[in-house]
Amino acid sequence: MSSGDLKFYYFDLQARGELTRLILAAAGRSYEDIRFGFDKWPEYKPKMILGQAPVLELADGTQLPQSLTIARYVAREAGLAGSDNLESAKIDAVVDTQKDVNETYFSKVFPEKDETKKAEELKKFLDETVTKHVENLGKLKKAYSKDEKYFVGDKLSWADLFVFQSIQALLQAVPEVKGKFGEQFKPLMDAINGNENIKKYLDARPQTAF
Amino acid sequence: MPSYKLYYFNGRGRAEVARLIFAAAGEKYEDVRYERDQWPAHKAEMPLGQMPVLEVDGVKLPQSLSIARFLAKQFHLAGKDNFEQAQVDAVVDTIYDCLTKYVPIRFETDEAKKEELTKKFLAEELPKHLQNFETLGKLYGKGGHFFVGKQLTWADLLFFDVGAIILQVDSNAFNNHAWLKQNRAEVEKQPKIAEYLKNRPQTQF
Numbered sequence: 001m002s003s004g005d006l007k008f009y010y011f012d013l014q015a016r017g018e019l020t021r022l023i024l025a026a027a028g029r030s031y032e033d034i035r036f037g038f039d040k041w042p043e044y045k046p047k048m049i050l051g052q053a054p055v056l057e058l059a060d061g062t063q064l065p066q067s068l069t070i071a072r073y074v075a076r077e078a079g080l081a082g083s084d085n086l087e088s089a090k091i092d093a094v095v096d097t098q099k100d101v102n103e104t105y106f107s108k109v110f111p112e113k114d115e116t117k118k119a120e121e122l123k124k125f126l127d128e129t130v131t132k133h134v135e136n137l138g139k140l141k142k143a144y145s146k147d148e149k150y151f152v153g154d155k156l157s158w159a160d161l162f163v164f165q166s167i168q169a170l171l172q173a174v175p176e177v178k179g180k181f182g183e184q185f186k187p188l189m190d191a192i193n194g195n196e197n198i199k200k201y202l203d204a205r206p207q208t209a210f
Numbered sequence: 211m212p213s214y215k216l217y218y219f220n221g222r223g224r225a226e227v228a229r230l231i232f233a234a235a236g237e238k239y240e241d242v243r244y245e246r247d248q249w250p251a252h253k254a255e256m257p258l259g260q261m262p263v264l265e266v267d268g269v270k271l272p273q274s275l276s277i278a279r280f281l282a283k284q285f286h287l288a289g290k291d292n293f294e295q296a297q298v299d300a301v302v303d304t305i306y307d308c309l310t311k312y313v314p315i316r317f318e319t320d321e322a323k324k325e326e327l328t329k330k331f332l333a334e335e336l337p338k339h340l341q342n343f344e345t346l347g348k349l350y351g352k353g354g355h356f357f358v359g360k361q362l363t364w365a366d367l368l369f370f371d372v373g374a375i376i377l378q379v380d381s382n383a384f385n386n387h388a389w390l391k392q393n394r395a396e397v398e399k400q401p402k403i404a405e406y407l408k409n410r411p412q413t414q415f
Contacts, residue, residue: 049349050304064296064297064300065303065304066300068299068303069299069300069303070296072296073296073299076292077292085283085284086266086269086280088279088280089279092273092276092280093271093273095276096272096273096275097272139257140258143269143270
């Protein structure tokens, strides 16, 4: 498979691009990982289908926008999206649940410029949002998992990678969150960190601010 | 044949796209609607203490878009291959981005602030979302009236539903968007949808 097959356009950041990169890594799929700084964005923006990034471009030039749509597509191609429609839906439900929390952080905490207000929002986020979220993830895992590691069924899916990436990103941004996840996701994190393809990717990926 | 049960409030809200999918597919389901005062008694029965929830053969699924995508795939309204499904998902996410921007405004309790935010949304936010919808429809729709691949998918049903909300805010919203107007007209005239729209309960939201 030539990397001319697939082009992934995003900033030189993790943020909304990293999930797709992790899925492609897990799948052992080669692709062109096109990364640019904010200074280069004005050059790329007009070439992106909705003037936004990330974008996935196929060999014939067709483009897909929307980070989670892209992630779901490459996950499906790689067999990381469940073995039937119901499993895919359970995976989507875990993804949507994690997404809700990420969006809460990005809309309420991250953009707040006033230091006092930001500390307030962060405390609320940690005490209320994250606490409830860890509970919710636990409930979904209990309902959908067939083993102690993965969220749905008994194999790795892109829901696991999304939770993994989100927790890592949150830990980097807010180290105080460390204790909130307890031990319940440790088997999952260990399994992902130990996955040969993923480990290779994690060891080699560029260090970025977020 | 699986049995389906959809749980939501007595309103369209975040469940209506699932109801439209059932209707378009001509598929049966139990349409459970809780009034506000009934909800507290049932909250603990739902996986995340929220609705909508779809129960399929005893398995409960939360999250409105995950539910809709599942049903659409069950009933062949999701796109005919993996890439078409992704195009449908891209349209859905783009529609949802617009809705996400509007929802906090809709629920603003200060009337003066709400009016100001609504004006700002209509002038600054909405036009670029509508432009994005048309860009995707024209590209993925291959010259047809539907968003993806010349046939009805749940992307069209979601746009029909969200479009109604937009038109409530500004009845002229689509005046400069003939493609979007035409798309909604095509959905509305599908016989099973027309029948459903005629008979569905009239609710506040």
